[in-house]
Amino acid sequence: MSSRDVVLRRVREALGHAGSASGEPAAAESVTSEAAEYRRVGELDAEARADLFAERAAEYRVRVRRVERDGLPSAIRAELEAHGVRTAVAPADVPEAWRVAGVHWRLDGAPGSGGLLDTRALDATDAVVTGCALAVAETGSLVFDGGERQGRRLLTLLPDLHLCVVREDQVVQTVPEAVTGSEDAARRGAPITWVSGPSATSDIELERVEGVHGPRTLIVLLVR
Amino acid sequence: MSGGTPRARPFSKAAREALQDTQLRRNLARATSTIREKRLRATEELPDWQELREAGRAIKAHTLAHLDHYLMRLEQNVVARGGQIHWARDAAEANAIVQALVSETGVREAIKVKSITTDEIGLNDALAAIGVHAIETDLAELIVQLAHEPSSHILVPAIHKNRAEIRALFLEAMGIAPSELSDEPAELAAAARRFLRAKFLEARVGISGANFAVAETGAVCVVESEGNGRMCTTLPDTLITVMGIEKVVPDWRAMEVFLQLLPRSSTAERMNPYTSFWSGVRPGDGPQAFHLVLLDNGRSEVLAHRERRQTLHCIRCSACLNVCPVYARVGGHAYGSHYPGPIGAILSPQLLDSPEADTLPFASTLCGACYDVCPVKIDIPSVLLDLRLRSVERRRARRGRLAALDTEDGAMRLAAAVFAEPRRYQWAQRGARLAQAPFVRDGYLERLPGYLAGWTRTRDVPAVPAQTFREWWRERRGSGGSQR
Amino acid sequence: MRLALFIPCYVDTLFPQAGRATVAVLERLGHELTFPEEQTCCGQMHVNTGYQREAIPLVRNFVRAFGAYDQVVAPSASCVGEVREIYPRLARLSRDPELVADVDALVPRVHELTSFLVDTLGVEDVGAYFPHRVTFHPTCHSQRVLRIGDRPQRLLRRVRGIDLVPLPNAEECCGFGGTFSVKNADTSSAMLSSKVASVLQSGAEVCAAADNSCLMHIGGALHRQRTGVRTLHVAEILASTETHPWRAP
Numbered sequence: 001m002s003s004r005d006v007v008l009r010r011v012r013e014a015l016g017h018a019g020s021a022s023g024e025p026a027a028a029e030s031v032t033s034e035a036a037e038y039r040r041v042g043e044l045d046a047e048a049r050a051d052l053f054a055e056r057a058a059e060y061r062v063r064v065r066r067v068e069r070d071g072l073p074s075a076i077r078a079e080l081e082a083h084g085v086r087t088a089v090a091p092a093d094v095p096e097a098w099r100v101a102g103v104h105w106r107l108d109g110a111p112g113s114g115g116l117l118d119t120r121a122l123d124a125t126d127a128v129v130t131g132c133a134l135a136v137a138e139t140g141s142l143v144f145d146g147g148e149r150q151g152r153r154l155l156t157l158l159p160d161l162h163l164c165v166v167r168e169d170q171v172v173q174t175v176p177e178a179v180t181g182s183e184d185a186a187r188r189g190a191p192i193t194w195v196s197g198p199s200a201t202s203d204i205e206l207e208r209v210e211g212v213h214g215p216r217t218l219i220v221l222l223v224r
Numbered sequence: 225m226s227g228g229t230p231r232a233r234p235f236s237k238a239a240r241e242a243l244q245d246t247q248l249r250r251n252l253a254r255a256t257s258t259i260r261e262k263r264l265r266a267t268e269e270l271p272d273w274q275e276l277r278e279a280g281r282a283i284k285a286h287t288l289a290h291l292d293h294y295l296m297r298l299e300q301n302v303v304a305r306g307g308q309i310h311w312a313r314d315a316a317e318a319n320a321i322v323q324a325l326v327s328e329t330g331v332r333e334a335i336k337v338k339s340i341t342t343d344e345i346g347l348n349d350a351l352a353a354i355g356v357h358a359i360e361t362d363l364a365e366l367i368v369q370l371a372h373e374p375s376s377h378i379l380v381p382a383i384h385k386n387r388a389e390i391r392a393l394f395l396e397a398m399g400i401a402p403s404e405l406s407d408e409p410a411e412l413a414a415a416a417r418r419f420l421r422a423k424f425l426e427a428r429v430g431i432s433g434a435n436f437a438v439a440e441t442g443a444v445c446v447v448e449s450e451g452n453g454r455m456c457t458t459l460p461d462t463l464i465t466v467m468g469i470e471k472v473v474p475d476w477r478a479m480e481v482f483l484q485l486l487p488r489s490s491t492a493e494r495m496n497p498y499t500s501f502w503s504g505v506r507p508g509d510g511p512q513a514f515h516l517v518l519l520d521n522g523r524s525e526v527l528a529h530r531e532r533r534q535t536l537h538c539i540r541c542s543a544c545l546n547v548c549p550v551y552a553r554v555g556g557h558a559y560g561s562h563y564p565g566p567i568g569a570i571l572s573p574q575l576l577d578s579p580e581a582d583t584l585p586f587a588s589t590l591c592g593a594c595y596d597v598c599p600v601k602i603d604i605p606s607v608l609l610d611l612r613l614r615s616v617e618r619r620r621a622r623r624g625r626l627a628a629l630d631t632e633d634g635a636m637r638l639a640a641a642v643f644a645e646p647r648r649y650q651w652a653q654r655g656a657r658l659a660q661a662p663f664v665r666d667g668y669l670e671r672l673p674g675y676l677a678g679w680t681r682t683r684d685v686p687a688v689p690a691q692t693f694r695e696w697w698r699e700r701r702g703s704g705g706s707q708r
Numbered sequence: 709m710r711l712a713l714f715i716p717c718y719v720d721t722l723f724p725q726a727g728r729a730t731v732a733v734l735e736r737l738g739h740e741l742t743f744p745e746e747q748t749c750c751g752q753m754h755v756n757t758g759y760q761r762e763a764i765p766l767v768r769n770f771v772r773a774f775g776a777y778d779q780v781v782a783p784s785a786s787c788v789g790e791v792r793e794i795y796p797r798l799a800r801l802s803r804d805p806e807l808v809a810d811v812d813a814l815v816p817r818v819h820e821l822t823s824f825l826v827d828t829l830g831v832e833d834v835g836a837y838f839p840h841r842v843t844f845h846p847t848c849h850s851q852r853v854l855r856i857g858d859r860p861q862r863l864l865r866r867v868r869g870i871d872l873v874p875l876p877n878a879e880e881c882c883g884f885g886g887t888f889s890v891k892n893a894d895t896s897s898a899m900l901s902s903k904v905a906s907v908l909q910s911g912a913e914v915c916a917a918a919d920n921s922c923l924m925h926i927g928g929a930l931h932r933q934r935t936g937v938r939t940l941h942v943a944e945i946l947a948s949t950e951t952h953p954w955r956a957p
Binding site: 002003004006007008010011012013014015017025036037038039040056060109116119120123136138139140141146152153154157175176178179180183186187189190191192193194195196197198199200201212213214 | 271272274275276278279282286289290291292293295296301304305310311312313317361363364413416417420421424425438440441442443449450451452454455458459469474476477479480481483484493494495496497498499500501502503504506508509510518520524525527528
Binding site: 235236239240243549550553554585586587588589590591592593595596609612613614615616617632636637639640642643644645646649653656667668670675676677678679681682683684685686688689691692693694696697698 | 719751753756883887889928
């Protein structure tokens with residue numbers, strides 16, 4: 001008998017099925033929706049959502065700037081310059097306009113441009129610029145699913161500064177909306193990462209200290 | 225284990241010692257009261273907090289009631305995405321599996337994300353036994369590892385250490401000159417960052433636990449603050465995750481409940497800095513070999529008991545530790561288990577098989593503060609009561625005929641016999657009044673004997689008065705009317 | 709209605725004054741009371757110490773003593789909590805269907821005193837007079853098991869002459885916990901010292917509660933330390949009137 005058989009048999013016996021498998025349970029979704037009426041959808045309009053996102057993200061020490069569409073490239077340039085960024089990396093599919101002058105750019109994952117960047121080279125890069133899949137207003141969170149303009153997970157982890165371009169229409173209000181919004185990606189098996197502020201720890205006398213392992217500076221450009 | 229196995233002792237003995245450690249008392253009082261207030265604000269902010277708790281409970285209850293089905297679905301979906309599943313009956317088997325997987329890679333070091341499950345099974349020691357050093361990368365786990373101590377809190381393992389103590393540890397372990405490192409938390413964190421970054425970049429094997437695993441999609445989830453979880457789960461070629469079977473949730477949608485319950489209950493934030501989901505392997509992104517070890521190690525037995533099954537709802541938020549007046553005074557080591565506090569008082573006796581662990585269900589006044597805050601509504605007091613019955617039965621079974629000699633056992637059986645019969649009860653009242661006579665001072669007793677001696681070490685107790693209530697009632701009734 | 713008094717064993721034996729006060733209050737409100745003498749102890753100590761089977765005869769005795777009455781009132785949230793929440797469980801443990809039925813029928817008729825006054829009798833002003841500074845300790849059983857909320861405080865606020873002051877960290881457990889107080893005496897004492905500090909910080913002369921169990925523990929330390937602060941059951945305060953004011957024994 002394999003360990004798999006042993007464990008499953010123990011579970012079945014514990015549940016009183018004496019060895020045979022549990023029947024197909026009722027769809028889990030009906031369990032949650034019947035259980036309790038928690039909020040699923042927010043009531044704020046797009047403008048209020050964007051404002052809330054900006055406010056909440058700022059509370060977690062995210063630097064948030066509101067920009068107009070045509071002001072985006074100069075905003076990117078201004079931020080990178082202000083933070084002394086000289087080298088930056090971006091996923092291969094970011095718009096050319098984002099790759100502003102004054103910075104040495106490397107693209108990650110473009111065929112024929114070096115493919116995936118070497119880990120140490122990534123670590124030595126000052127900044128990373130990406131888009132995102134979604135943003136969550138109530139928690140000030142960014143959601144990444146490896147899709148358009150996001151690249152692979154390592155990109156947003158190693159460089160010390162992460163600048164993320166978020167369109168206002170990507171902002172949802174509640175956590176349930178964000179989970180629903182990434183359901184397709186989840187079903188496809190895409191890796192999904194939620195980022196809420198720069199890296200932090202409260203391990204020393206419960207004082208929240210920023211910047212342990214992830215990017216210590218997180219900048220969001222919220223585009224109308 | 226990070227720094228060792230907590231020493232198993234009867235709780236009352238361990239607590240007595242811990243209570244006298246004034247530094248520990250100070251650290252704990254400050255830490256638990258701070259986070260208690262934060263948690264209250266974080267949960268009061270949500271208008272639907274109680275509904276979310278109920279949903280969390282319902283999802284967990286449903287999943288456990290169909291656990292075999294969901295485990296098989298999880299397996300199917302992890303494998304479909306290129307991951308591998310291993311089933312472990314117990315700690316020994318889980319360790320053997322991980323040892324074999326790590327040996328295959330030929331590494332001497334592995335990076336680890338905090339996982340109480342791996343502490344439970346003693347994985348670090350098992351790896352050391354095959355010459356592999358498992359480096360703890362959570363700041364607090366790093367601290368307790370360097371201090372060679374066991375962790376004392378589910379969430380904040382180094383809660384028992386203050387900044388001065390931590391600085392001292394770092395100076396020694398990281399070879400830093402004293403003048404280069406103050407005890408400011410920011411500087412301490414920076415020192416840890418530099419030390420660990422080097423390790424992250426070299427590592428080829430990562431080991432983690434999991435907060436949740438989604439059966440419907442095969443996604444495994446790690447909730448964290450520092451980013452070391454992301455490092456360990458994306459940088460190495462090989463990722464091994466050890467997970468208790470109770471961590472599975474049915475579907476992706478369930479995460480909308482747990483992603484609200486967990487951060488607000490644990491670190492008392494709207495959202496923790498990083499939450500990662502991955503399914504199997506993804507070409508060009510992250511580890512190319514993923515192994516998920518599904519661990520039983522006594523969980524199926526907890527599942528078997530209707531009243532105790534809810535113990536497995538736990539999402540390891542540690543809210544119960546922070547509101548527990550017992551935990552706040554004695555700290556985690558006193559529980560002698562990797563799972564301390566209220567949840568530890570019900571989980572540890574069920575997972576461990578020891579007389580010491582059997583004292584844990586009594587480490588509580590049943591005040592219920594834990595139940596009030598539990599995000600998945602585990603009725604801890606109710607499970608404690610059930611486990612107290614189990615503790616007494618186990619003690620009787622262990623001692624056999626000698627059980628009759630146990631002071632408490634004898635006293636309880638005698639008291640039950642007295643209380644079962646009104647006349648015996650009244651004779652006992654009169655008997656007590658007689659026996660106490662030489663010891664009464666101004667209506668109080670200052671010294672009680674035997675089993676009750678602990679009371680009078682710090683408290684007086686009123687003596688039985690000249691007239692009990694029923695004696696007064698009888699007299700009043702006899703005199704033919706109500707009187708004041 | 710036939711109103712029976714359930715006077716817990718430790719009230720009967722050590723704090724009869726709280727029982728007498730309960731009688732005084734209910735009779736002043738015009739009720740006729742009986743005290744069924746077959747009652748002994750509800751068995752909470754046994755249940756909470758893991759001797760649940762030994763408590764089953766006590767459940768039977770309780771049913772025998774009180775089964776015939778319309779309503780049963782007790783000046784103890786913890787004992788009423790025991791009956792309401794645990795008796796059904798014990799009855800099922802006994803596997804005696806008759807006991808299960810008897811318990812299920814009796815449980816809804818058992819009331820804690822302050823809940824009985826406020827909810828069943830609909831009264832908050834019981835005509836009391838108590839010109840002293842009082843702080844109120846809400847016991848864990850009353851708050852989290854029976855959920856009587858602020859009923860005791862509502863009754864106290866209507867007492868003439870009373871100076872009711874808040875208790876810091878009121879909702880924190882005092883550390884009694886039944887046999888916990890002796891089995892884990894050190895931890896119990898540590899929790900107690902915080903509660904005593906809170907009581908002293910309140911500036912009150914009297915610490916009141918709806919349960920003599922906690923008061924025995926808090927009062928035991930207040931007395932040992934010669935703090936000059938005493939404990940009283942809420943009933944004793946409610947029983948005090950202008951014509952018959954409470955006097956220190």
